[in-house]
Amino acid sequence: MIPSFFLMSRPRLTLHGILARYHFGVTLLAVTLAWIAILLAGMTALKSYAHQNLDMAAQLASYGVEPGLVFNDQAAIQEAIDPLIRKDGIARIRVLNSLGNPLLDRRSTTTDPAPFMTQMLLPTAVHAPIFHNGLELGGVQVWGDSSAVMRFAKLGLLTGLACLALTIVGSMALARRIDRDLVQPLSDMALLAHDVRLHRHFEKRVQPVGVAELDRLGGDINALLEELQGWQIGMEHERAQLAHQAMHDPLTTLPNRTAFDEHLRQRIAMAQTAGGQHASFALIFIDADNFKQANDQYGHAMGDHVLIELSRRIHDATKDQDFAARLGGDEFVIILDKLDSDFSVDQFSAQLKTSVGRPIPLPGKGLYDATISVGFAFYPADGTSASDLLTAADAAMYADKFSRKI
Secondary structure (H helix, E strand, O other), X not given: OOOHHHHHHOOOOOHHHXXXXXXXXXXXXXXXXXXXXXXXXXXXXXXXXXXXXHHHHHHHHHHHHHHHHHOOOHHHHHHHHHHHHOOOOEEEEEEEEOOOOEEEEEEOOOOOOOHHHXXXXXXXXXXXXXXXOOEEEEEEEEEEOOHHHHHHHHHHHHHHHHHHHHHHHHHHHOHHHHHHHHHHHHHHHHHHHHHHHHHOOOOOXXXXXXXXXXXXXXXXXXXXXXXXXXXXXXXXXXXXXXXXXXXXXXXXXXXXXXXXXXXXXXXXXXXXXXXXXHHOEEEEEEEEOOHHHHHHHHOHHHHHHHHHHHHHHHXXXXXXXXXXXXXXXXXXXXXXXXXXXXXXXXXXXHHHHHHHOOOEEEOOOEEEOOOEEEEEEEEOOOOOOHHHHHHHHHHHHHHHHHHOOO
């Protein structure tokens, strides 16, 4: 039994003290959970976007180094890699040949601010294979670093400490108004943080409240959410740019080989399932006859000018539902959709050669006599797979080219 004198000597807790203590504890817990939830949500989102950006960078690098691997041009490979290695968040890029041996290994000159964060969030490299005409030439490996994550972590830590400081000051002054002025606003913040963490709704904001300290706390959380939303928008924009670059030829802006392969795959799948107007289509293979000679004679700058003009004319010769792409070098393709019953290969080929094959003015160099060879392949008559159609159209193009040489 506890002696009565001991009970009498202990100081009694006041109701105000109990409310203040519990209020402080509840407030501290709620704000800490809200801060941790938002910080974790931001870190998770940054990790996801960092991985996506590494994937995009690897795809872009694989497309950029493909010509260098095809022609075994080390300088071209290095020139394709140099702009990427300077991007923020990329620590290392390695190009491998078909045997898995490294051809080029570049590291960023920027020091990783937190290697342990990199090991935790980006422990492995992203790998993108390099294909040319269906053959795997090698691959590209891309490693990331923790620069973007550490910026967010530092800001999150400072903001969290500021929020905790404001909470302590506010809890001491507002203990008696806990139900109306404190618990509900904190509950709203916790629900918002929970929603942000689960659904990535960074556009949501804490509503203004009557308590000055909590209103400032809401402002700090809103500032953090605005930062996260800005990073999210920026990363989505960068990802969209990388996706566009990965699917388009940088010189002519036409879709590239990767985009063509995907479009042809989808078109074959549509023809196999849709039927009707979509049951057949034509694949046209186009090759400039004397481009190499003009490129050697006038230089690469004039060669690029010719390719850009040829691409524009080929694009202008197609309809809205058709698809035109540059495969590489002086090779182009067109997928003609919704063929009419009276479609004539000879008539379309003549129209295409007339519209594309007009002389191209070269600045200060005279005129380039543009002529093209054209080969047709029809689905399903000439093949039901992408490789069969490309082989048939390529063979038809060479037949057209040789027929004019004889």
